[in-house]
Amino acid sequence: MMQEKRWRTAFRYVFEFVAAGIVGWLYEVATMWILFRVYENRGILHLPVIPIYPIGAFILLALLHKKKLNPFVLFLAASVITTMFELGSSYLLEFVFHQQFWTYEGWYLSILDRSCVISSAIFGIMSVAYFFGLHPLSGKFSRSLPAGVCIAFTVISAAALLTDFVISVTELLKQR
Numbered sequence: 001m002m003q004e005k006r007w008r009t010a011f012r013y014v015f016e017f018v019a020a021g022i023v024g025w026l027y028e029v030a031t032m033w034i035l036f037r038v039y040e041n042r043g044i045l046h047l048p049v050i051p052i053y054p055i056g057a058f059i060l061l062a063l064l065h066k067k068k069l070n071p072f073v074l075f076l077a078a079s080v081i082t083t084m085f086e087l088g089s090s091y092l093l094e095f096v097f098h099q100q101f102w103t104y105e106g107w108y109l110s111i112l113d114r115s116c117v118i119s120s121a122i123f124g125i126m127s128v129a130y131f132f133g134l135h136p137l138s139g140k141f142s143r144s145l146p147a148g149v150c151i152a153f154t155v156i157s158a159a160a161l162l163t164d165f166v167i168s169v170t171e172l173l174k175q176r
Contacts, residue, residue: 009142020134
């Protein structure tokens with residue numbers, strides 16, 4: 001029973017990682033299409049998943065999950081936290097890989113060309129959707145799906161993400 005509970009917990013986090021990463025990828029691709037009318041596969045992975053989105057969501061979950069925040073306060077807190085996370089991630093990724101992965105240069109209300117008030121607001125909205133939508137949904141799925149489905153999804157998804165991560169990071173390090 002305890003083993004099954006661990007698998008169901010692992011399923012929740014892998015499911016949320018995949019879902020938030022895909023939503024982030026869709027947001028990035030849509031933004032490029034709307035602004036520049038160009039399809040650009042965003043992110044560092046080959047899969048349509050951008051890891052910074054679920055990592056940011058998990059940071060928010062760790063910081064805010066015990067607090068009973070109304071959606072507006074959550075939006076404000078998440079907007080500030082994700083902006084700081086985006087700024088820090090931008091500098092860290094540039095330091096590690098010797099390239100800039102995104103810029104807001106020329107954007108209205110740009111923050112050091114590495115974040116933007118507009119994107120911060122969008123991240124705040126996404127955070128509210130995560131806390132009130134995706135996170136509870138993953139809990140319902142983990143309780144209602146058969147254990148075998150949870151285990152299979154967790155193992156296959158985690159293996160695919162880890163394999164893609166290793167391949168992608170290796171390729172990026174070779175480009176330095």
